[in-house]
Amino acid sequence: MFRHVVLLLLLSLSFGKIFGQKVDSTSLDSTKRYIQIIYAKKAKYGKGKDSAAQKLIGEVKLKHNEVILTCDSAYFYQRTNSIKAFSNVRLNQADTLFLTGNRINYSGETKIAEVIGNVKLEDPTTYLECKHLYFYREQNKGSYYTGGRLFSKGSPDTLSSTQATYYSEDKIAIFRKNVVLKNPEYVMETDTMKYSTEIKQSYFYGPTTITSDSNTIYCNAGWYNTETNKSSFYNRAIISSPEQKLEGDSLYYDRNTGLGKAFGNIVITDTINNFMVTGERAFSYNEGDSSIIPSRPLLYHFMGKDTLLVSSDTVYTKQVNDSNKQVFAFHNVLFHKSDVQGKCDTIIFDERFQRLDMIDSPILWSDKNQITGDKISLFVKEEVIDRLFIPKNAFIGEQVDGEIFNQIKGKNLTAFFKDGDIYKVEIRGNGESIYHALEEGVDSLGKAINILAGVNQAICSDMDIRMQDSEITEINFITSPKSTLHPPTKILDEKLVLKNFTWHGEVRPESKKVVKARGNRVIKFNDPIVSPQIPLIIPQEKAQEETEENKKGEQ
Known part of the structure; x- marks a missing residue:
C-alpha cells in the first residue's frame, strides 16, 4: 500500500508541470480538457516509437470529461x-454507455476512440x-466497417451487416451491405436498413426479402415493427405463400391478425386452384384465408388451355378447407370463355364441387345458343365445362336468322357439353318449344340457301333435345305432347315466340377485350392509395461526414 502511494506521488510530480502549465491559446483551444490519470500500479517512459509516452501498468484508470x-x-x-x-479495456461514459475491447486508441483532442478486438458496446x-x-x-455514435451484430434489449431481434453506424443518443442504427435481421418468427435480408432500438422498428431501402414459415415478403422499400408485427411495404411489394401470392404497389401487413392490405395494381394469385384476381386495392384476412377486392377487379380462372375472365364490382375469396376455396364475384358480372360467355349479378365458384353458380338474372351464351333461368349452375370436370343445370324457369334460344329463333322452355333444364359445345338438353316439367324447320334450296342466283318450311310449336312436360355444331337437330317429346305445325307465312307474319322470351345478343361479351375494358373502368373510392416515401434520415449528421466515413470503410 505504501508503495502505491509513493508511486502516485511520483506520477503527480512527473506530470505536474504538464497539467499545471499555462496553455498558449494560440496553439491550443483553451476549452479542451486533458486526459487525467487516476491510478496505475506502475509508470515509466516508453521505448522506441513510444518513447514520448508514459507507460502505465496495472489497474490503469484514466478520465476525460465524463x-x-x-x-x-x-x-x-x-x-x-x-x-x-x-487488455481488458473498458470505457464508461457517464454510466450510460459502456465500450469494451482488446485495445483502444483514444484522442482527447478529437474525442474519437478506435476499439479493436472483441468489441462490445452497451447502452440502455x-x-x-x-x-x-x-x-x-x-x-455519441459508433461505426464499424468489417462486420458486426446488434442486439436490441427486450427484443429477440439480432441484426448483422458489413457496415453500420449506431447513434446512441437517438437509439437509431444505420446498416449497410449484407444486412440481416433475425427474429424467431422470420428473417429479413436487405442492403440498407435503419433500425430504432427504442421502438423496435426497421426501415429498409432497396430490395428486401422477409422469410417466415408461413410466407415470404419481397419489396423495395418499407418498414417493419418487430414488436407490434405491423409493417408497410412499397415500390411493388409481394407477399407469397405456397397457396397464394399477393402483390401491389404498396402493402400493409399485420402478422398478428393476418390482415393484409394492398393498393395500386394489385394481383392475387391462387397457385393451387388456378385463380388470379387483379384490381386497384385488396384486403386479405387470416393470412390469406379470405380476401376482398372491392375496386376494378378482374378474375381469371385458368382452365387447361382456356381462361374464364370475369369482371364485376367486387371479388371475394374464402378458404373452406385446406385445399379449396369459394370465389364470389358480386354485381354487374360479365365473363368470357372461348366456349361460353355470360352476364348476371353474382357468380359463386365452389372448388369443392367444381361448380359455378350464376345468380340473379343470369344469361349464358354458348355459340348460337342463349340460356336463361332463375339460376344457372355450371359443373366443371377436368378443367372443362361438363354440364349445366337450371332448377327453375329454364329457357334456351337459338338464333336461326335475324329475328327468327328456335325456343325451348321448361321447369328445369340440364345441358351436357362435349368439346365445348352443347350436344344434349333435357327439359323436365312444363316443357314448351318452337322449332323452325328448314329445307335446302337455292336463291335467284343459284346460291344454296336454307328455306323456312314451317314451324313446329309443341307443349310437352318432358323433352330431350339433340344438338350438333350448336344447332338443334332433333327434339324428342317424352310425355303427352301436343304439337302444331304452322306454315311459313304465319311465322313471317306473327314471329311466334314463347312467353317471356327475350333475345339479349346486344349485351353478349363477344371477346375478352370487352370484359377487360369494363374491368379497367375508373371507380372512385374513399380509401386513398398510400405510397409514402421513407427518407433515410441520419440523426444529427452531415452528409459529407457520413460519406467520408463510408470511404474509410471501403479502404
Missing part, C-alpha cells in the same frame, strides 16, 4: 493528449458486437 477508461496497461501521450490502452437499449469500431463521442 468518460472513465480502465485497462491493464496503456501508453499516455501528453503532447497529443491521447492514449493507447491494452442496445448491445453491439464487432471486431473493429470507431466511437465518436461528440456525436
